[in-house]
Amino acid sequence: MTRRILAVLAVVIAFGAVLTGCSGTGVVSVRPQIVVTTNILGDVVSRLAGEQADVTTLMKPNADPHSFEISAAQAARLAEADLLVSNGLGLEEGLQQHLDRAAESRARMFVAGDRIEVLPYTAGDARGTPDPHFWTDPARMRDVVDALEPALAEIDGVDAAEIRANADAYRAELSALDAEMVAAFAAIRVEKRALVTNHHVFGYLADRFGFRVVGAVIPGGTTLAAPSAADLRDLVAAIEDAGVRTVFAESSQPDRLVRVLAEEADLRVEVVELYTESLTAPGAGADSYLTMMRANTARIAQGLGA
Incomplete structure (x- = not known):
């Protein structure tokens, strides 16, 4: 009898070992696995997937999408995901080698930048190359x-009807956001719709809502570049010509360069922080795409509308 009990216990223990994994419950999820590079897209994917899949976002809150990196274990998961979602258009510079390897291994990939009408940069070192910051529109x-x-609906094991319902609900929220932005920016006089920030991130917002991108402290599409003295002189001249009194610093980047520009050039400008390339931690002001865009809209409207 004792031997039989021990044998049963051995089977139970072995079966439990198969089920245990790295999740908080110690049980491997049987739901489809979706891996997303940036936290902005991670939020959108999570809204659409709902409870149909496990969504893993690689980029941490307040990180820089141009330079964040991942561990070897995370990199190994890319090719194993049921769907790998990335921004594309050269945004994830620190991850590009891993994304290339996943593509070579025939991972199922969704590149958001391939599904939109892409705008080129119109100024700076990146002029003429694709602008990856499409989420500002x-x-x-x-x-x-x-x-x-x-x-998402084509992933094995998901309910396509639920994905569709989630997508319909989110589309309605995006339409409401767009209408709010139109109304808020309409209060800004046309001659005051001039944007200056750390680097060129507002091209799509400017195109959609009728702003002018006067310039950026870093004259390119990436935060990995650095401005020269000539770049700063040109920007100062552009700011003075446009009569800009508010410049915007990105939450994922220190605003030191913007403040130095204002102080050394003796420019009387206000520096306003925006959430442009990364979401924040929960409750920190921009923990979802919709919250981020509403916060930015209010700050731009207040900064340029005064």
Whole structure:
């Protein structure tokens, strides 16, 4: 009898070992696995997937999408995911080698930048190259949702009807956001719709809502570059010509360069922080895409509308 009990216990223990994993419950999830590079897209994917899949976002809150890196264990998971979602257009510079390897291994990939009408940079060192910051335009984010819905619905084990319902609800929220932004920016006089920030990140917002991108402290599409003395002189001249009194610093980047520019050039400008390339931790002001965009809209409208 004792031997029989021991044998049963051995089977139970062995079966438990198969089920245990790295999740908080100690049980491996049987739901589809989706890996997303940036936290902005991670938020959108999570809204659409709901409880249908486990969504892993690689980029931590307040990180820089141009330079954040991942561990070897995270890199190994890319090719194993049921769907790998990335921004594309050269945004994830620190991850590009891992994304290339995942593509070579024929991982199922969704590149958001391939599903929108892409704008080129119009100024700086990156002039003429694709601008990856399309999320500053909620209409283009709706295009991403339209393309992402069928990609999620095709994953084995998900309920396509639930994905569709989630996508419809989120599209309605994006439309409401777009209308709010139109109304808020309409209060800014046309001659005051001039944007200056750390680097060129507002091209899509400017195109959608009728702003002018006067310039950026870093004259390119990446935060990994550095401005020269000539770049700063040119920017100072552009700011003075446009009569800009508010410049915007990004939450994922220190605003030191913007403040130095204002102080050394003796420019009387206000520095306002925006959440442009990363979400924050929960409760820290921009923990979802919709919250981030509403916060930015209010700050731009207040900063330029005074």
